[in-house]
Amino acid sequence: MTTSQGIVIHAWAQPDAALAQAQVLAALGASDLADQVRVRLSATAQGSTLQLWLSAEQTARWAPGFDTLGLAHTLGLDVWHSAADVRREVVVAMLMGPVAFEFPSLAELVSAISIRCYIVQAARKTNLAFHTSQAERPEDCWRYDEDRGFVIRAGASLIDALTKATQPEVSGTLYSFSCYRASEYVIVLGIAQELAQCNPPLYQQLQTLWQHRPIRSGEFHEVFLREQGSMEAPLPPRYYVPGDRTWFxxxxxVSAEASGFEGSWVMYMGGGEFTNFWKRDQPYTLEQKCLEIYHWRHGLHLDAEGEERIDEDKVAVLVAKTLQNPAEVARIQALMQRYREPRGVYTAAGGCIDTTREFARWVRPGTADLVLPAP
Structure with a gap:
């Protein structure tokens, strides 16, 4: 049985475990959890290592099977309207982590939680116009470079540029780009907001870089993200921390050959909800996402140019019809809530649940492992 590993802080100076626990929980605004949180101090060559984790009994009570999708409801949190409640869900979910979240300092832990909260805030406001082949950005702060793609204009704020590109309530316009790129923008926005507070020189370096070239795709993952889980050692299928990026x-x-429908990149926003970048007021539950992706195969068709497309209106009708049949819903969920297979492998055994989660690297001066490449 998987047990909680929680949070690990290296190079810890406080020699008393009880005082260390009190210090960390106070910094996280979670002092009331002291009775439920276990603590261990271990001596290493580099100094003491502090580990804190939620007790097995409390984890089983709040998130049986590490199913954190109902955590906000169980704890009575209003993560849709309260920033403090989002933070609370992040802290509790991390304390019950089946793989330890490791940090070189308490300050890095605090920044990691802040970044997750910024990401959730940005993700809830992000709304795009869906198009698999077009891309647009606000022209007052972005320009298109034929060789490098969209870069921000000299003098433009990276935070403002990302906000305008993704949040129509700020820009007044819906812009078109992929869910993968949108997930990158939401993550960079969260990181940039924290850097502006805790590490202004690195923020300035990031902004200057984006004036020359964007960081995207595989390079984006390497530069900005840490990853937990693997195909060999998958995370529990319903374990998510607000601010995680994952892939369904x-x-x-067959339908995965249609451009833009190989899968769906989403951010977990807490409260059991994943982003719907095309209809932000209709976020997905895991079950809804599985139903939609299942029915993509039934919306496949060829357009006038002979290109494979998915009729999303037809998919929506089929999802609504399926929801009227509980037995069919159960059958589809049993298929889709399996772990995904490796890229390029398609058999009847594979589902859509990823084995990993992605989240931001360390950002504090002196301990940051977010190393930006040359422009």
Whole structure:
């Protein structure tokens, strides 16, 4: 049985475990959890290592099977309207982590939680116009470079540019780009907001870089993100921390050939909800996402140019019809809530649940492992 590993802080100076626990929980605004949080101090060559984790009994009570999708409801949190409640869900979910969240300092832990909260805030406000082949940005702060893609204009604020590109309530316009790129923008926005507070020189370096070239795709993952879980040692399928990025795979090899429908990149916003970048007021539950992706195969068709497309209106009708049949819903969920198979592999055994979660690297002066490349 998987047990909680929680949070690990290296190079800890406080020699008393009880005082160390009190200091960390106070910094996290979670002093009331002292009776439920276990603590261990271990001596290493580099100094003491502090580990804090939620007791097995409390984890089983609040998130049986590490299912954190109902955590906000169980704890009575209003994560849709309260920033403090979002933070609370982040802290509790991390304390019950089946793989330890490791940090070189308490300050890095505090920044990691802040970044997750910024990401959730940005994700809830992000709304895009769906298009698989077009891309647009606000022209007052972005320009298109034929060789490098969209970069911010000299003198423009990176935070403002990302906000305008993704949040129509600020820009007044819906812009078109992919869910993958949108997830990158939301993550960078959260990181940039924290850097502006805790590490202004690195923020300035990031802004200057984006004036020359964007960081995207595989390089984005390497520069900005840490990853937990693997195909060999997957995370529990319903374990998510607000601010996580994950991928729901389309396990149907035929419809996965349609551009933009290989799968869906989403951010977990807490409260059991994942982003819907095309209809932000209709976020997905895991079950809804699985139903939609399942029915992509039934919306496949060829357009006038002979390109494979998915009729999303037809998919929506089929999802609504399926929801009227509980037995069919259960059958589809049993198929789709399996772990995904490796890229390029499609068999009847594969589902759409990823084995990993991605989240931001360390950002504090002196301990940051977010190393920016040359422009």
């Amino acid at each position: 795979r389309n396990p149907d090899g």
